[in-house]
Amino acid sequence: MSTVNPDDGSSDSDALAVLELLAREAPSSRFDELLRTARQHPLPQERLRMLERAVRLALDVRATAEQRRRREAGLATLVDTTQELSSCTDDLDGLLHVITSHARRLLNFDMAYVSLRLPGGGSYVHKSDGETTALSVGLELDPGFGLGEYAQSKQAPFWTADYLADGRFPHSPDIDEVVSSEGLHAVLAVPLIHGGAAIGALYGASREIRHFTPDEVSLMRSLAVLSASAIEATRRRARIETGLADVQSENVRLTSALARTDRLTATQKRLMDLVLEGGALHDVTKAAAEALDGTLVLRDAEGRTLAATGELPQPGAASVVRALVDSHAAGAPVRVSGDGGSGAWVTHVTTGVEAPGTLLFRRPVVPAQHRAPDLAPAPRSPQATASAASHPAPAAALDALTEEDKGLLYATAQTLALVLLLGHSAGAAAGPARDECLEELLAGAPESPRRLSERVRRLGIDPGGQHLVLIVRPEGGKQGESAVWASSYAYRHGGLKTVRGDCLVLLIPGTDASAAARAAAGELSPLLGQPVSVGSAGPTSELSAVGKVYQEARRCLDTLVALGRTGGTASPEDLGFLGLLLSDDHDADAFVHNALGAVLDYDSGRSTDLVRTLEAYFTAGGSPTRAAQQLHVHTNTVARRLDRITELLGPHWQEPARALEIQLALRLRRAQDAVYRRPGETRRAQADREA
Known part of the structure; x- marks a missing residue:
């Protein structure tokens, strides 16, 4: 133990005592103890002043040496950090983890974190080390708030000994919440600068009030410079890898596209x-x-x-x-x-x-x-x-x-x-022969049935099948396009076609004239972009009757025009009683059946009286009450019968046009009963006789 000897009047012994303490790296308390001992003994004032000066110089030397050691340790740590950063340039998350962990150990921080700039302004906390809550990572830092934004805008380090109590910079509630939750006080922010622009900030924070020395700030800034270069190198490598992957993907795509081509x-x-x-x-x-x-x-x-x-x-x-x-x-x-x-x-x-x-x-x-x-x-x-x-x-x-x-x-x-x-085209190529055949059928040219059957059979027509006649009139010209369509349509449906004036005449297989007319109009009208009127009739299984069916279809088309319904379709069934009047054979039975068939069949099968109820209903002017009086039944009975009639004839049977047809059918049926039934014969007996 070094002490001052008061009996030795030499100041050299005092200096030796101080040097001995300095050489042993004694703590400051030993130097204080040396001075205290010297002051307790009567030493000359000059010798005491020399001793005090020696102690001060020794402490200064020790502080300088300590500072040099810390600087050298910091530089050594930076060298180690540089080596580790160079090995992490393939993973940005791993690189930032190395940066924050080294920053924390470098200056003995409680917490370190890195923020990176966002393209639209501001930044966000990308990585942290030493945190105790989950609030920091991912936190967005608005432009102009917090130490990091201030340091990046000035491109210089900025620190505070007590963050929440420091009013020198704008505070953000979100940042203050994180600082408070983590219990932080001192915060040091150093900008990450690369290419003259700030790309983020490196932070170090302590959970106690702390004043940072220039050496500490300088050391932190050096780490930030290395980190910024490493971050940009990692980003550049990622961009290169992405570009290379895109090139490889494009190469694969082009190769595949060439093969597919x-x-x-x-x-x-x-x-x-x-x-x-x-x-x-x-x-x-x-x-x-x-x-x-x-x-x-x-x-x-x-x-x-x-x-x-x-x-x-x-x-x-x-x-x-x-x-x-x-x-x-x-x-x-x-x-x-x-x-x-x-x-x-x-x-x-x-x-x-x-x-x-x-x-x-x-x-x-x-x-x-x-x-x-x-x-x-x-x-x-x-x-x-x-x-x-x-x-x-x-x-x-x-x-x-x-x-x-x-x-x-x-x-x-x-x-x-x-x-x-x-x-x-193949169908159209045979057009002249097909047109000539249909023209002869329409004109009723004399030809033996056997030869006629053989002729149509060669054209692909079934001589014993059911056939319909359609007369198609485009409303607006375009005869050429219509004729081409008619050739194709007849060929596809196994029929014949010809042209008469401004109309197309089709003979096609089928049994429903109304549906065939609608189908033809529905196909040709969109093709021409204009309405098409179609009259139809049939079916007939007799080739010799084609001319007669044609005339009936012609009258249906003329009726459409006369009624102002151009662009529509019509068959004798569609025209109702008008079709009956226009028909050559005036098939009254068919008309009655089309109008009342469901009701007649119901009465016949169940011995009901719905037909007589209909007659009474129309006679009473559509009043169920008066109809019930005529029938001598209750009004509710008539109502139930009318409901049953609605089920059989459909919900629209009382509309004016339909009601007129039903009344005509009732009158025709009554007239038929009066004309054809034998005197005194009941209707049921007549039906049995006819059967």
């Missing part, structure tokens, strides 16, 4: 070869479906399936119409949305001589692990992979069509349209 060219050539070889719709559809690896269904404008390679659900009519319009506008296939579309793709099939058809396609959804190699995704960077994991692609996208697939599907639709058009 080659496949598209080969498939289109195969389809065209099938057409030139006379292939049918099914052949072309099957070949295209194999190339597209899916199911194809071709339907005409009326929804009938013309060719198919499998079963597909029928989308709703509204969805198909919308998709066809979009497909026509875009010149490409369109996915059916909603309404039972089930992910099908739709392409319009337009020949120019009939309403557009529909080509439906659907590819099964293939799980990603089962997809073909040429469709596998390219390698991706870790950052891109993480982004994809947070924003996964929908599973339904796996059955999406590439541009090459869409091109092949559209080409398939055009090829099928060509096949249909060739078929129509």
Whole structure:
């Protein structure tokens, strides 16, 4: 133990005592004890002053040495940090973890964290070390608030000994909440500068009031400089990896696209070869479906399936119409949305001589692990992979069509349209002979039934089948387009056509004249873009009666025009009693049956009296009460019978036009009873006799 010897009058011994303490790195208390001992003994004032000066110099030397050691330790730590930072440039999160943990140990902080700039201004806390709550990471720091924003705007370090009590900078409630929750007081913020711009800030914080020395601030700033360079290097590497992954992905995509283009060219050539070889719709559809690896269904404008390679659900009519319009506008296939579309793709099939058809396609959804190699995704960077994991692609996208697939599907639709058009042309090629045959049938030219049957059979017509006559008049010209359509329509339906004046005459198989007229008008009118009037009649199974049926259809068309209903359709059944008057055979029984058949059958099968109730109801002017008086029954009975009549005839039987037909039918029936029934014979007996 070094002491001052009062008996030794030399100051050298005092200096030696101080040097001995300094050499042993004695604590400050030992120096104080040395001075206290010296003051307790009577020493000369000059010697005491020399001793005090020696102690002060020793303490200064020790402080300088301590400061140098701390600086050297800090620099050594920076060197270690630099080496560790250089090994973490492939992962931004790992790099920031190294920065915050080293910053915390470097200056003995309780907590360290890093904020990075946001593109729109402000910043957010990306990483922290030493936190005790979950409030710091992810916290957004508004522009102009907090130490970090101030340090970044000035591009200089900024610190406070007690954050919440310091009013030199604007406070944010969110930041203050984190500082309070973590129990922080002293905070040092150093900007992260790279390329002359601030990219964020590095923070160190203590949970006690603390004043930072210039050396500490300088050391923190040096760490910030190294960190900024490492952060930008990591970001640059991530951008390079992302760009490389994009290039690789694009290379894979181009290679795959080239392969698909080659496949598209080969498939289109195969389809065209099938057409030139006379292939049918099914052949072309099957070949295209194999190339597209899916199911194809071709339907005409009326929804009938013309060719198919499998079963597909029928989308709703509204969805198909919308998709066809979009497909026509875009010149490409369109996915059916909603309404039972089930992910099908739709392409319009337009020949120019009939309403557009529909080509439906659907590819099964293939799980990603089962997809073909040429469709596998390219390698991706870790950052891109993480982004994809947070924003996964929908599973339904796996059955999406590439541009090459869409091109092949559209080409398939055009090829099928060509096949249909060739078929129509084949029908049109036989047009003169077919027109001549129908003209002779309409004119009633004398020819033996056997020769006539043989002639129509050669044209593909069943001589013993039921046939209808349709007279189609486009309201607005376009005779050429109408004639082409009529040839195609007759050929597709196994019938004949001819042109008479401004009208088209069709003889087609069928039994429902009204439905046939509506179908023809519904197909031709959209094609021409203008209304079409159609008169129809039949059916007839006698080729010799075609002329008579034609005249009846002509009168129906003329009646439409006379009634001002151009653009509509009509058959004798549609015209009601007018059809009865216009008919050559005046089939009153058919008229009565069409108007009252359901009621007559009900009365006959159940021995009810609904027909007589109808007569009384109309005679009473539509009053159930007066009708009940005539029938000598209760009013409720009449009401129940009228309800039953409504069930049989439909809810509109009392509307003026329908009620008029029912009354005419009742009068015709009464007249028939009076004319044909034998005197004294009941109606039931007459029916039995006629049976």
